[in-house]
Amino acid sequence: MTASPPSPDVATDEGEFIAALRRLKAWSGLSYRQLERRAAEAGRVLPYSTASTALGRKSLPREELLVAFVLACGLDDEEAASWVAVRKRIAVGDCVAATEPRAARRPRWRPALGLVAAVLSLALAGGATLPLKVGDEVETVQATVGK
Numbered sequence: 001m002t003a004s005p006p007s008p009d010v011a012t013d014e015g016e017f018i019a020a021l022r023r024l025k026a027w028s029g030l031s032y033r034q035l036e037r038r039a040a041e042a043g044r045v046l047p048y049s050t051a052s053t054a055l056g057r058k059s060l061p062r063e064e065l066l067v068a069f070v071l072a073c074g075l076d077d078e079e080a081a082s083w084v085a086v087r088k089r090i091a092v093g094d095c096v097a098a099t100e101p102r103a104a105r106r107p108r109w110r111p112a113l114g115l116v117a118a119v120l121s122l123a124l125a126g127g128a129t130l131p132l133k134v135g136d137e138v139e140t141v142q143a144t145v146g147k
Contacts, residue, residue, distance in 0.1 A: 005075060008086040014060050017090055021069065022055050028073035035072040044068035060087055 006023035010016070030038070032048035039046035046068040054061040054069070061069070066087055070080045 005073070005079065008083050011086055011090065014090060015058050017060060017087065018055060018058060021061075021066075024070065024073050024075075025055065030073065035069065038072040039068045042068075042071055044071065046072055060091055063087065 005027050006020050008017060008020045011020050025035070028035070032052050035051055036046050036048040044067070046065065050065065051069055054065060060066075063084055066083055067080050070083050071077075075083070
């Protein structure tokens with residue numbers, strides 16, 4: 001192993017991050033099976049086939065897999081935390097665009113409710129007739145106040 005491990009700090013996208021992970025594996029000098037054994041000795045799960053597949057893809061590995069991998073490569077918890085932080089930065093994006101809050105949408109039934117209330121109050125106050133649909137029959141109901 002060389003003096004210092006590769007750093008993920010220069011990675012700006014998923015491809016660069018995966019390339020940094022490949023450099024880390026090369027730096028460790030370990031095979032995928034050796035990495036699997038080292039992870040198991042530390043109480044972590046890192047199947048060699050999963051690690052190999054993750055380094056062959058262009059998408060970010062799951063956080064748990066990343067931590068198991070970098071620790072198995074010989075990094076400490078603090079260095080693993082920096083890899084996780086870079087992974088999160090890439091996953092979320094450097095800057096999340098601030099959007100203006102959307103205007104609250106009023107329920108579509110609210111205007112209809114106002115109309116129904118107006119018709120009912122008019123019917124109750126003035127004795128107007130209301131059409132009432134019951135099944136297929138339409139009846140006219142006389143609404144009166146006080147009866």
